[in-house]
Amino acid sequence: MDTIETIKLTFFQECEEQLAELESGLLAMNEGAADSETVNAVFRAVHSIKGGAGAFKLDDLVRFAHIFETTLDQIRIGQLPPSPEVMKVVLRTADVLADLVAAAREGDRLDEAKWLPALEECRALSDASHDAIELADFQPVRVSFDDIDAPVAPARPPRVFTIYFKPKRELYANANESVLLLRELARLGEMTVACDASALPLLGELDADGAYFAWTVELVTTRDEAEIREVFEFVEGDCDLTIEGAAIPAPAPSDVAALIRRVQAEMGAESRAPAFVQRPAPVHANAPLKLVADAAPSEGRSAAPPAKADIAKNEIAPPAATIRVEFDRVDRLINLVGELVINQAMLSQRIIEAGFANGSAVTVGLDELEQLTREIQESVMAIRAQPVKSLFQRMSRIVREVADATGKSARLKTEGESTEIDKTVVERLADPLTHLIRNAIDHGLEAPHSRAAAGKLSEGIVRLSAAHRSGRVIIEVADDGAGIDRARVRDVAIGKGLIPADAQLTDAEIDNLIFLPGFSTVSELSNISGRGVGMDVVKRSIQALGGRISIASRPGKGSTFTMSLPLTLAVLDGMVVSTSGQTLVVPLTAIVETLRPKSGDVHALGSGADVLAIRGSFVPLIDVGRALGFRTVPADPLTSVVILIETEGRARNALLVDTIQDQRQVVIKSLEANYCHVPDIAAATILGDGRVALILDVDALVARSRGDVAPADLPFAEAG
Amino acid sequence: MSEMMTSPTPNGVELMAFRIGAQEFCVDIVSVREIRGWTPATALPHSPDFVRGVINLRGVVLPIVDLAARLGLACVEPTSRHVIIVAQVGKQIVGLLVDAVSEILTVTDDMVQPTPDVASEMAKTFVRGVLAINQRMISLIALDEILPKTLRDAA
Numbered sequence: 001m002d003t004i005e006t007i008k009l010t011f012f013q014e015c016e017e018q019l020a021e022l023e024s025g026l027l028a029m030n031e032g033a034a035d036s037e038t039v040n041a042v043f044r045a046v047h048s049i050k051g052g053a054g055a056f057k058l059d060d061l062v063r064f065a066h067i068f069e070t071t072l073d074q075i076r077i078g079q080l081p082p083s084p085e086v087m088k089v090v091l092r093t094a095d096v097l098a099d100l101v102a103a104a105r106e107g108d109r110l111d112e113a114k115w116l117p118a119l120e121e122c123r124a125l126s127d128a129s130h131d132a133i134e135l136a137d138f139q140p141v142r143v144s145f146d147d148i149d150a151p152v153a154p155a156r157p158p159r160v161f162t163i164y165f166k167p168k169r170e171l172y173a174n175a176n177e178s179v180l181l182l183r184e185l186a187r188l189g190e191m192t193v194a195c196d197a198s199a200l201p202l203l204g205e206l207d208a209d210g211a212y213f214a215w216t217v218e219l220v221t222t223r224d225e226a227e228i229r230e231v232f233e234f235v236e237g238d239c240d241l242t243i244e245g246a247a248i249p250a251p252a253p254s255d256v257a258a259l260i261r262r263v264q265a266e267m268g269a270e271s272r273a274p275a276f277v278q279r280p281a282p283v284h285a286n287a288p289l290k291l292v293a294d295a296a297p298s299e300g301r302s303a304a305p306p307a308k309a310d311i312a313k314n315e316i317a318p319p320a321a322t323i324r325v326e327f328d329r330v331d332r333l334i335n336l337v338g339e340l341v342i343n344q345a346m347l348s349q350r351i352i353e354a355g356f357a358n359g360s361a362v363t364v365g366l367d368e369l370e371q372l373t374r375e376i377q378e379s380v381m382a383i384r385a386q387p388v389k390s391l392f393q394r395m396s397r398i399v400r401e402v403a404d405a406t407g408k409s410a411r412l413k414t415e416g417e418s419t420e421i422d423k424t425v426v427e428r429l430a431d432p433l434t435h436l437i438r439n440a441i442d443h444g445l446e447a448p449h450s451r452a453a454a455g456k457l458s459e460g461i462v463r464l465s466a467a468h469r470s471g472r473v474i475i476e477v478a479d480d481g482a483g484i485d486r487a488r489v490r491d492v493a494i495g496k497g498l499i500p501a502d503a504q505l506t507d508a509e510i511d512n513l514i515f516l517p518g519f520s521t522v523s524e525l526s527n528i529s530g531r532g533v534g535m536d537v538v539k540r541s542i543q544a545l546g547g548r549i550s551i552a553s554r555p556g557k558g559s560t561f562t563m564s565l566p567l568t569l570a571v572l573d574g575m576v577v578s579t580s581g582q583t584l585v586v587p588l589t590a591i592v593e594t595l596r597p598k599s600g601d602v603h604a605l606g607s608g609a610d611v612l613a614i615r616g617s618f619v620p621l622i623d624v625g626r627a628l629g630f631r632t633v634p635a636d637p638l639t640s641v642v643i644l645i646e647t648e649g650r651a652r653n654a655l656l657v658d659t660i661q662d663q664r665q666v667v668i669k670s671l672e673a674n675y676c677h678v679p680d681i682a683a684a685t686i687l688g689d690g691r692v693a694l695i696l697d698v699d700a701l702v703a704r705s706r707g708d709v710a711p712a713d714l715p716f717a718e719a720g
Numbered sequence: 721m722s723e724m725m726t727s728p729t730p731n732g733v734e735l736m737a738f739r740i741g742a743q744e745f746c747v748d749i750v751s752v753r754e755i756r757g758w759t760p761a762t763a764l765p766h767s768p769d770f771v772r773g774v775i776n777l778r779g780v781v782l783p784i785v786d787l788a789a790r791l792g793l794a795c796v797e798p799t800s801r802h803v804i805i806v807a808q809v810g811k812q813i814v815g816l817l818v819d820a821v822s823e824i825l826t827v828t829d830d831m832v833q834p835t836p837d838v839a840s841e842m843a844k845t846f847v848r849g850v851l852a853i854n855q856r857m858i859s860l861i862a863l864d865e866i867l868p869k870t871l872r873d874a875a
Contacts, residue, residue, distance in 0.1 A: 339779040582763060628765035671764075674812045675774070675783040675867075679766045684774060684781045692762040692774045692781055 011052045012105045013324070018045040019098050023393045026094055029075075030087045036076075040226070043072045049101065058104045060115065061097075067119055068093050071126040086125060093122045095397050158189065158222045164242045166196075166214035171238035173209065182215065184231045189221030214240075327423075330383050334570055337373075337380045338667040338686075344373045345688030381568050385420035388466045388475070391429060392417050395437050395464055402441045409448055409458055410441050415465035421473045422568040425545055429475070429565075432538040436477040436561050437462060439535070444481035444559055454556065456480065472547075473567060478560040484553040486510045493519065511551045511559075515539045543699075546572065546589065569668065574695065575643070576662040576687070580630035583693040584657070585666055585685055590698040592644045592652065594660060602637045612642060612654040619644070622705045623656045624696070628680060647699045655698075668695065680704060732828035735851075737858055738805065738818040740788045744858045745818075746825060746851070751807045751863055755821055758802040772798070772817060777806065784815040785866055792842040809863045816866070825858070827851060832860060 025042035028034045050065035071090065074080040082090075096118040103110040163185070167178050185191060196214040200206075219228065225243055232241055348366055356362045392414045403410040421429075445451075445460035452458055463478040486507060493499045493513045505513075513519060517536040542549045547565035566572070566589075574585035575594075601613045602621060610621040621642070625631045635656055643655045666685035669692075671678055682697035735746040761773030761784045770789035774781050784804060788795040804815040832849040848862040 335779055342776075342779070630763065630765065669779070669781045671774070671781055674781060674814065675764075675771075678764050681765065684762075686776045686779065686781075690776055691760070692776050694762065694764070 008056055011056065012101070014052065015049055015101045015105075018049050019094075019101065020390055020393060021045045022094055022097075023396070024389070026087070026091055027393070027396060029082050030084075030091065034082070039072075039076045043069065043076050044230075046072055046097070049097070053104070056104075060109060060112075061100045061104050064097060064100055064115055064119055067123050067126075068097060071122050074126050080126065089121050089125055091400060093118050095400070098397075158220050159245050161217075161219045161221065161225065161228060162244050163217040163219060163228065164214065164240070165217065165232070166240040167211045167235070168238050168240070169207075169209055169211040171235050172211055174235075174238060176235050176238065178213070178215070181231060181235065182217065185217060185219060185228070188223050188228060188231070189219050191217050191219040193217050325383075330380075334380050334384065337377050338570075341373055341377055341667065342686050342688065342690060344369055346690050349688055381422075381570065382420070384423050384568065384570070386423045386426050387418045387420050388426060388429075388473075389417040391426050391433065392464055392466075394430065395433060398434050398437045399441065399462060402438050406442055407447070408441060408445050408460060410445055410460045410462055412437075413461055413463045415463070416467045419466035419468060419473060421466075421565065422570070424569050425473075425565055428541065428545055429563075432541045432563075433464075433475070433477070435535075435538050437464070440477055440479040440481070440559070440561075444479035444483075446482050450482075454482075468567075469564075473565045475563045475565065476560055477563075478558060480558040483555040483557055483559055484511050484514070484551070486555075489513055507553075511553050514551070515549070545569065546587070548589065571665050572668050572685075572695065574664065574666050574685075575660060576664060576666075576693065577624075577641070577643070577657040577660050579628075579635070579657040580625035582625070582628075582630050583661070583687065583691070584624065585693055585695045586643060586645070586655070587682070587695065587698065588663065590645045590647065592646050594641060594643050597637045597640070597642050599638055610637075612637075614644065614654070619652045619654050620702075620705070621654045621656055622701065624701070625656075625658070627701060627705055645698050645702075647702045651702070653702045653705075655701075666693075666695070732826055732831075735825045735827060735858075735860065736805070736821065737823050737825055738803070738821045740791065740819050741793055743793065744822065744856055745787075745791075745861050746858050747805070747807065747861050747863055749824060751809065753806045753808055753813065756804050756806065758798045758800055758804055758817065775804075775815065777813075777815070780813065782806065782813060782815045783867075784817055786817045787866075788817070788819075790866060791846060792840070807863055809866060812867070814863075814866060825851070825853065827853075835859075 022042055022045040025034065025038045025045070028038050029042070046065050046069045050062055050069060053061035053065060071080065071093070075082050075086070075090075080086060096115045100110050100115055165178070165181070167176075171178070182193060194216045196216065197212065199214070200212045206212075221228070225245065228243055229241075232239065348370065351362060351366055395414075396412045399410050399412040402408075440462045441460070445462070446454065446456075448458040451460065461480045463476070463480075465476045465478075467474050489510055490499075490505065490513070493510075493516070494501045494503075496518060498513065498516050498519060499505070514535045515538075517534065519534060519536065539549050542563055542565070545565055546569065547563055549561060549563045551559060551561050553559040572585075573588040575588055575591060577584055577586055595614070597612060603611050603613065603618070605611050605618075610623075611618040612621040621637070623635050625635060635658065637656060640656050640658055641660050643657060643660075645653055645655055647653060666687070669684045669686060671681065671684050671694075678694075680697055680701045682695045682700075684692050684694055687693050734749040736749045736752050737744055737746040739745075756777075759775055761775045763773040764771060764783075767773075770786050772784040772786045774783050776782070786795055786798075798817055801820075803818055803821055805818060805821065806813060806815050831851055833852065835843055835847045835849055843859075846861050846865055847859045849860045851858045851860060
């Protein structure tokens with residue numbers, strides 16, 4: 001990959017972050033919970049995307065972002081009030097911006113028909129506000145679409161800032177230019193510049209890539225410090241920068257030109273010519289100067305008084321310092337820690353075997369090691385963990401789109417956005433969640449008039465929540481719609497031959513019929529929910545993540561889909577069992593109970609098939625050792641243990657194993673990486689003794705023993 | 721880690737010779753990652769008889785192919801004196817169970833004679849050629865056929 005491509009990749013990664021920032025900011029604004037910093041952040045996000053896009057000549061994106069930015073700027077400076085109508089357009093515009101970014105990332109151009117209408121809508125918004133202000137005969141405000149870098153600030157008393165700016169060599173190495181920054185600064189107000197060239201060495205000692213100049217700028221401006229800092233936003237860290245608000249009146253405007261000339265003379269020898277002098281700073285003739293009382297002169301170059309605002313801001317939202325790390329590296333670390341855990345377990349075993357007394361220095365040290373190892377493992381797993389926030393944010397777009405397409409009014413309420421879950425789980429949840437949200441609006445929520453008739457608010461609520469519960473993550477999608485029409489579901493299931501016509505089903509059983517393959521209550525495929533993807537696919541994707549999905553529905557009140565997911569795909573809670581001398585792990589999620597069969601509990605049914613009587617009903621009994629081909633002689637049920645399991649189809653089966661050894665968390669290892677898929681086996685793991693144990697694919701085993709074709713997909717993803 | 725990554729020398733390629741029963745074989749040393757002693761493997765259900773199972777190689781689940789069984793030779797129950805050659809085959813890492821590793825040979829291409837036309841199916845499938853060294857015959861094994869095609873495709 002060449003350098004440009006690498007930079008481009010970084011740009012798109014940053015776009016992703018900016019878009020997330022944009023979305024969360026806009027949603028806060030939509031809720032009416034936005035402070036000025038949120039609005040600024042939203043504006044900056046679009047501004048950065050525009051800037052980057054310009055560098056890569058992504059013209060559509062630049063054009064679109066530019067108009068968007070203009071509208072946002074009007075909101076920012078208070079010209080355009082963020083009313084619900086305005087925010088609706090703005091949110092839609094943000095969606096299209098995301099599409100444009102996505103298209104640009106793929107190297108495509110988005111069809112103009114897809115973004116021009118949004119562009120015009122957005123432009124109309126800013127034009128309207130512009131007109132409204134003019135009509136109201138306020139002080140005329142010029143809004144330029146071409147020169148967005150100089151937004152018109154609200155009238156505020158001008159202040160004097162002393163800015164000390166000393167670039168480091170990195171600034172130039174990163175292709176930034178001091179002159180451009182100073183010129184940018186000049187747009188903010190009147191300024192005088194003094195250049196400190198004292199660090200300039202003799203020509204012979206001059207390093208061509210070095211940075212020797214420092215500038216002290218006195219700026220009289222109506223802007224605040226944050227806006228001045230914004231000029232230096234991209235060179236932060238590459239320069240020494242102090243900004244202080246001073247109570248000294250600015251030099252008279254007429255002196256500025258002279259001062260600049262003096263500076264020019266001082267800088268004369270420098271090759272990076274001070275081009276800014278060619279554009280004299282805008283002169284605010286007779287601008288009234290009001291001293292800011294709290295901007296007391298401060299000693300040194302600390303940015304003390306004006307920093308007050310910054311401090312307050314930081315208390316609200318401390319910026320989280322982050323680094324970007326490739327996933328391979330994290331995964332390698334996770335693997336290594338997995339090894340450490342196994343090694344530590346092996347060591348404990350050896351030390352117990354060696355007969356050290358409990359409480360001896362060795363065992364105490366070992367306990368501490370165990371504690372530490374566990375903490376390291378948890379911390380490393382936490383690196384992969386990601387809040388579901390980004391995923392939930394994507395869903396708000398789905399809600400907007402589906403609500404628009406169906407003519408329903410819907411609002412997404414989210415809870416527990418900071419709940420963390422493995423990144424892979426987050427990624428693979430997007431599709432099933434999208435489908436559930438679409439369903440909730442398309443099938444769940446009633447049309448506005450029916451809602452009114454039922455005495456509900458015309459706006460339907462879709463609630464999306466996440467929470468940690470007993471070591472798993474519970475994600476719920478709930479709507480306040482009509483609930484499941486059970487009579488209809490039943491008819492459809494009978495009509496499609498999924499259940500016999502005389503089947504006696506409980507309400508819960510009827511609700512669960514929607515998860516059956518081939519079930520769809522909408523006769524004509526709507527382009528919202530009916531994309532040939534049924535609820536059975538949702539269920540399968542959740543199960544592929546080691547999770548479960550269930551539904552609870554109340555007629556007239558709505559339906560709730562509950563998903564229970566593992567925190568991570570790298571570990572699994574399992575029961576370690578042995579059969580025919582082999583050690584196997586049975587996933588705990590499948591296990592209902594364990595029991596020891598009594599004589600008379602096991603009955604033969606036909607040839608070679610056994611069933612187990614349990615509390616009056618009979619469940620198929622599978623001898624695991626025989627089913628896997630580890631032995632040919634059937635096990636004696638009376639000396640064995642039965643594990644009662646529940647599979648996908650909610651059918652119960654009994655697994656016969658020799659003994660249960662332990663119940664523990666195991667690290668999932670792939671068999672496919674170096675071998676291939678093994679029937680009835682989901683993955684492998686490494687136990688405390690360093691040996692490999694296989695993790696049973698309970699569903700596949702049951703399906704195969706019933707004579708069905710084993711499903712090709714695996715219930716787990718492998719972590720390594 | 722006893723990793724060996726030798727590239728072809730100017731004088732030819734380096735091969736690692738090993739023994740199964742009375743026969744001698746060799747593989748290109750570039751594909752050999754390490755050599756380790758036999759440790760009991762965890763049996764895999766529904767697997768071909770030449771797959772001994774899987775072992776833990778520093779956290780990697782490594783399948784063990786009993787080369788004697790794979791080549792259709794008489795196989796014996798492995799002991800701690802048996803050796804596993806950890807080899808890279810395509811993108812996968814496979815452990816090959818052999819009796820003993822004997823030496824490293826440096827040969828040139830012209831020393832490799834075509835496989836004599838014998839009836840053995842194994843010879844046709846796995847032996848790429850034979851080498852005559854000090855009155856011994858050493859068969860050069862092509863590792864890419866060691867795991868059956870169906871298994872590799874499925875993986």
